[in-house]
Amino acid sequence: MNSTKKNFSFPPKGYFANTYYGLFNLHPSASVMDIRRTYRELSKLYHPDTTDLPLEEAKQKFQKLNEAYGILANPDRRSIYDLQIGYSRWNVIQSPYDFSLSEEEEDGMRSGYLDATDRPLSSGELFALLLMGSTIVGCMLLAITIAWLRTSAI
Structure with missing residues (x-):
């Protein structure tokens, strides 16, 4: 287990200090x-039942924390919020290549995905798409066959 503990300094410092990211110190x-x-670490820290803070202060911080998590955990809301605070994911600068990495380490770092929702489809998802596509094609062929049989019977 990682023995380093995050230092949650409040108020946070930096350009995004007065945002939800500042609240999370991220x-x-x-x-x-x-x-x-x-969020889990801070919710344990500020939950009114588990904190040493006065009840009202703990309630306010916990509610603010839940509000921030509700926005940041939802990809659509987060994108809108990022635009509101002036942050764009398109301007992210990638770090330069590290020539000291071995091939095994390099293979693990080749992911160019900035967020967990932007990823390739899994094999199960591809199989489901194949089933849906074949069902649509089968239905179309069945409808054409039935229409052809009915017209040829007349």
């Missing part, structure tokens, strides 16, 4: 997993 390019992990 950069807007943070992954969905980072957001979820940080």
Whole structure:
């Protein structure tokens, strides 16, 4: 288990300090997993039943935390929110190539996906698409065959 503990400094510093990302102490390019992990840690820290903070302060911070997570956990809402705060995922600069990596390490870092929803289809999803496509083609062939048989019977 990782023994390093995140330092949640409040108020956060930086350009995005007054945003939901600042509340989570994360950069807007943070992954969905980072957001979820940080939310769980902070929710344990600020939940009114488990914190040493005064009840009203804990309630306010916990509600703000839930509001932020509701926006950042939903990809559509997050994209809209990013535009509102002036952050664009299209302008993300990728780090330069590290020549010191071995081939095995390099293979694991070849993912160019910025977010978890932007990924190739799994084999199960491809199979489902194949079934749906073959069903549509089969229905069309059946309809054409029935129409041809009815017209030839007249």
